[in-house]
Amino acid sequence: MRFKNSTLHQQIRDLAKAKKAIILAHNYQPAEIQDVADLCGDSLEMSIKAAATDADIIVCCGVRFMAETAAILCPDKIVLMPNPDAGCPMADMVTPQELVKRKEELGGIPVITYVNSSAAVKAVSDICCTSANVIKVVNALKEDEVLMTPDRNLARYAAANTDKKVHLWQGYCPFHNDLSVEAVKAAKAAHPNALFVAHPECTPEVLKLADSIESTSGMIRFAGESSADQFILGTETGLIHAISKAYPEKTFFPVSDQLVCTDMKKTRLQDILDCLENMSGKVTVEEAIRIKAMDAVRKMINTK
Structure with a gap:
């Protein structure tokens, strides 16, 4: 099996080079997927880095909303998703129709949408946020009330760090929430x-109970800046591989072996090779939706 994976790895790298493709992998992807990727990171981080490259093709190893985000930010590139069946239960907990209705019920207050959401939901939002910048985004808005979607726990975290009234959407990550x-x-x-x-x-x-509250990229940064040499990570177990590679002299423990996102683990090396060979799994976003979603993402990126 080791020889087979090694061979697949080289085939993927050769084909990516030949097709001028860049391979992105989320920090929760299986170790072998992270190791074959050009760039690893959180969802927005991957897309921003990809947009800055001269690659013609982006292979997004993650879940659907991540591939959509890449397509939003990189309209001039082909975005491929090796396993199109990889979705996100939390992203599915809100629809654009439901969100528009709730915003109207609340008098049209600004909608802050977590990037872990569909392009269609981003398109009816005022601004996006990440788990790393959510507090900054909330406090940057001039309004005293906001609606946050879809993650209620992220909204509660933001509410605890602002004087604004934060209305919750009852969505959640099944793994972190449990x-x-x-x-x-x-x-x-x-x-x-x-x-x-x-x-x-x-x-x-x-x-x-946390010594620090961080996004996945924030956890990697925190581990590097801390004088401690042991850490318990309260997130999906895939981050153990990425953070251990970054700081091999330190020790990392998963808080629970149950924090395994089944959708994030769907991608296989063969899936990547197949999508590059066949140009399959193409992800596109309708232009009218892309422009509106891009506006919400750009506002977040430009938030000071």
Whole structure:
């Protein structure tokens, strides 16, 4: 199997070079997918980096909303998704029709949409945010009330760090949301010298136990800046591979082996090779939707 994967890896790299393609992998992807990629990171980070390259093709190893974000930011490039069946349960918890209706019910207050959402939902939003910049985005708006979608836990995290009234959407990441206080306490007891770093998609009760609250990219940065040498990561287990590569001299523990996103683990090396060979899994965003979604994303990027 090792020889087969090594061969596949080289075939993918050769084909990507020949087709002037760049391979992006989210931090939650399987280790072998991260290792074959040109760039790893969070969803927006990957797309922004890809937009700055001269690649003709973007192969997005992640879930659908990530490929859509790449298509929004890179209209001049072909975006391929190796496994089109990889979706996001949280992104599916809001539709543009529902969001428009709720905004009207609340008197037209600004809608802040997490980038973990569909292009169609971004298109009816005022501004986007990431888990890393959500507090900055909320506080940058002049209005005293905002509606945040789709993640209620991220909204609660933002609400705890602003004087504004934050209205919640009842969406959530099934994996982060199900992380229990008991599981965190057990991990802390098993690794008493480790700092617990939690993702803001976790519940408020879990976040109270954290030594630091960070996005996936923030966790990597935090580990590098901290004097500690052991960390418990309160996020999807795929980050262990990326952060261990960045800081091999430090030790990282998953807070729970149950934090495994099944959709993020759907991509296989063979899927990447097949999509490059056949130019399959193409992801496009209707231009009218893309322009509006791009406006919401650009406002976020330009937020000071």
